[in-house]
Each structure stands twice: as C-alpha cells, then as structure tokens.
Amino acid sequence: MDIVQLHDKRFEVFIDKATIANKVVALAKQIDADYKGLNPLFLGILNGSFIFAADLFRHISTPAEISFIKLASYRGTTSTGNIVTAIGLEENIAGRHIVIVEDIVDTGRTLHSFLPQVLQQQPASVQIACFLSKPEARVCEVVPRYMCFEIQDTFVVGYGLDYDGQGRNLPHLYRLCD
Numbered sequence: 001m002d003i004v005q006l007h008d009k010r011f012e013v014f015i016d017k018a019t020i021a022n023k024v025v026a027l028a029k030q031i032d033a034d035y036k037g038l039n040p041l042f043l044g045i046l047n048g049s050f051i052f053a054a055d056l057f058r059h060i061s062t063p064a065e066i067s068f069i070k071l072a073s074y075r076g077t078t079s080t081g082n083i084v085t086a087i088g089l090e091e092n093i094a095g096r097h098i099v100i101v102e103d104i105v106d107t108g109r110t111l112h113s114f115l116p117q118v119l120q121q122q123p124a125s126v127q128i129a130c131f132l133s134k135p136e137a138r139v140c141e142v143v144p145r146y147m148c149f150e151i152q153d154t155f156v157v158g159y160g161l162d163y164d165g166q167g168r169n170l171p172h173l174y175r176l177c178d
Helices: 017-035 050-058 109-119
Strands: 003-006 009-015 041-046 065-075 078-087 097-105 125-133 146-150 173-176
Touching: 017 050, 017 097, 017 125, 017 146, 041 050, 041 109, 050 065, 050 097, 065 109, 097 109, 109 125
Parallel strands: 041 065, 041 097, 097 125, 125 146
Antiparallel strands: 003 009, 009 173, 065 078
C-alpha cells in the first residue's frame, strides 16, 4: 500500500488516479449534455479545486468560460467555520448559467455563505459540481448536482486537497491512516 507522510500525519491511497480520471471524464460528459448551447461559466473555488476544475474543464466540449474565486475555511484537518474571501467574484453573472466547482463539499458552510452572494447577482441558474461530497459531515443544506465521489467523513489529501499546504500535488486521493 502506498503511504505518504505530510507534516506529522500519514496517509494511504484511497482512490487511484485512473479511477479519478475516469470519473472526471464521465462527469464532464454529463455536464456537457446538460449545458449544451448555454455557454456556462464555471466558477472554481481556490485553492482546492484548481486541479479538478482544470481536468473537468479540459473535457467540456460545449462553449464555456472559467473563472476562479478564493474562499477558505480550513486550518489543519478541521473546518474553522469562518469563511474568508480572499479573491472575489469579478465577472458579471446576471443571466448566466453558473457551475460552481468545488474540491469537496463537507460541512457545506463555505458554499452556504457564498451562494447568497452569487444569487444576489441574478444568474440564470446555479449548480454545484464537486470532486468529493461528504454528506455525513454536512451542517448546512448544500446539495451538489454533480459529483465524482461520495465519501465517508474522513480527512483526505491529494488531487488538489491539502493538509496545511502539503499534498495538493499528489496524483491519487489519500486518506488519513488510523
């Protein structure tokens, strides 16, 4: 089993890169079919979604645009509950079809605090696409329309997700060892 050490914690492979790649392609096809001819704006939430957003967007064949915003709520392995907006939304999204791209929807707090800002600008539609969903951890009612994987409430790194800044570059998804 492939084990990596990040800071003071050890992580084991949870989902391999080939399985991830196949799921991303399948998700892109589903989004393509739903947004054909609508020129959606993909809105990636930094930092965690950058790898997923790039891979997903490369497989979108319908005309579309992509932009990024930076929101944060994690310190170490737990959510702080405080959402910090470091880089805000600059595009005019009125009347646009928006696909918010998240690395992980766990507590739902990040999107719960951000969605009202998006909806206030009166987009035509807003959906959430996430790499991972953790329904067991959900505290706020946020339901992703599109997701690659639904996982249990365990801490994961790799494929854009980090532990105190490390691990984003790992090609597989790793989970915290017991």
